[in-house]
Amino acid sequence: MRHWRLILLGLGVIALGYLVHRFLPPQHNPLRPPSLIEPIGLATYGKLTALKYDEELCREKLIEAGVEFEVLRADGAEKKCPLDETLRLKRSLTPFNAAPLRMTCHQMAALHIWERHVLRPQAEKIFGSPLRQIETYGSFSCRNISGTRTRSQHSYANAIDISGFVLEDGTQISVQRHWRERSDAGKYLGRVHKKACRLFSTTLGPDYDAAHADHFHLDMGSVETCR
Numbered sequence: 001m002r003h004w005r006l007i008l009l010g011l012g013v014i015a016l017g018y019l020v021h022r023f024l025p026p027q028h029n030p031l032r033p034p035s036l037i038e039p040i041g042l043a044t045y046g047k048l049t050a051l052k053y054d055e056e057l058c059r060e061k062l063i064e065a066g067v068e069f070e071v072l073r074a075d076g077a078e079k080k081c082p083l084d085e086t087l088r089l090k091r092s093l094t095p096f097n098a099a100p101l102r103m104t105c106h107q108m109a110a111l112h113i114w115e116r117h118v119l120r121p122q123a124e125k126i127f128g129s130p131l132r133q134i135e136t137y138g139s140f141s142c143r144n145i146s147g148t149r150t151r152s153q154h155s156y157a158n159a160i161d162i163s164g165f166v167l168e169d170g171t172q173i174s175v176q177r178h179w180r181e182r183s184d185a186g187k188y189l190g191r192v193h194k195k196a197c198r199l200f201s202t203t204l205g206p207d208y209d210a211a212h213a214d215h216f217h218l219d220m221g222s223v224e225t226c227r
């Protein structure tokens with residue numbers, strides 16, 4: 001009799017697992033393959049982190065999302081910061097003011113999700129205007145974290161600094177000028193910063209320290225911080 005109860009319990013667990021897997025939206029289901037097109041969900045960050053270990057799948061997902069890039073071979077040009085293969089962003093949904101942007105694949109994937117599912121829809125929602133341009137101070141840079149002897153994630157092409165945004169109607173949104181301001185620009189910056197924390201390992205803004213007073217630092221390194 002006890003045997004039958006255990007068998008029934010086991011079958012119940014399997015059936016429940018199947019139903020969850022079958023009907024849970026893919027963005028919340030860690031067993032579903034990643035997609036940069038689906039909305040941000042509970043499993044998005046885990047899937048992005050997993051892309052770090054599957055370069056081929058990561059590039060496939062960027063292509064599927066319409067991101068154009070060029071593969072840069074490890075050329076040994078920067079002796080202090082040798083890189084493995086990295087990507088140069090050629091085209092995403094929104095132009096960036098600075099080029100070239102050299103990044104690891106999973107960093108580019110996180111950036112694309114932020115752009116597609118946060119930056120663009122929030123611009124429409126708050127200002128009623130499409131996003132025209134993303135302003136950046138750059139991605140790859142062979143240097144240490146300011147004031148330390150530790151290599152910055154920028155030196156691994158695994159980070160980007162974002163200083164502001166320009167909308168189609170000409171509105172300028174600047175991290176330096178509008179952070180914490182009680183205005184639509186301030187609201188926009190607060191929201192996109194908060195949502196970046198769900199995608200990148202590290203998100204730093206002006207509240208972190210004076211070195212970040214004019215930009216958001218976003219990276220996919222191993223340290224998890226949201227400040």
Ligand SMILES: [Zn+2]
Nearest residue numbers: 159160161217
């Ligand atoms: Zn930075």
